[in-house]
Amino acid sequence: MLTLTENASTIVKTLVDQTEPGDDAGLRFSQEDPSAGALTVTTAEEALPGDAVVEHDGAKVFLDETAAVALGDQVLDASVDQSGAVQFSIIPAAAPTA
Template identity: 35%
Template sequence: MFTLTHQAHEAVRQISSSGTTAEVPGLRISRRSDRPTFAVRRAAAPQEMDRVVEHDGARVFLAPIAALRFADSVLDVRTDQTGRLEFIVRDHDDD
């Protein structure tokens, strides 16, 4: 099951609450088209085939390939050297 750490939950809620659209936005995790990695981006709504993970105001949309790859993973967040948020998806076994 895909879950969020407390820190990731708070970061997603904060990012989501800063939206100006009528829909509650969230973060979308999808495969990058230019390299074999995944991207985390703000999204106003899930796309048609996305899996939606929602908990207490925090919404994460997983593109189909991300939903398969991260089915048993946890989303975490840390601050990089420049002060920007950096989301990390890791296996539950790494806890």
């Protein structure tokens, strides 16, 4: 399942708090147009039926079925550039050590 870095958790909480009221709100990754191949990222008031929900330090991320498969064992990181734009990065999760 997708995990979040501390930076990603902080940025997700900030984005959601600025745009969506309520404790159930989160950031949603979905594939609106299957022919496009890219995932869409939006804030959402709540998870939709069928969404996988990832929570980390109060940040909520909702993944539709396509996003849940695509982001399976990945790590979501985030940063803010000098102009204030948010940049999300997907990093492969480290393999567990034996």
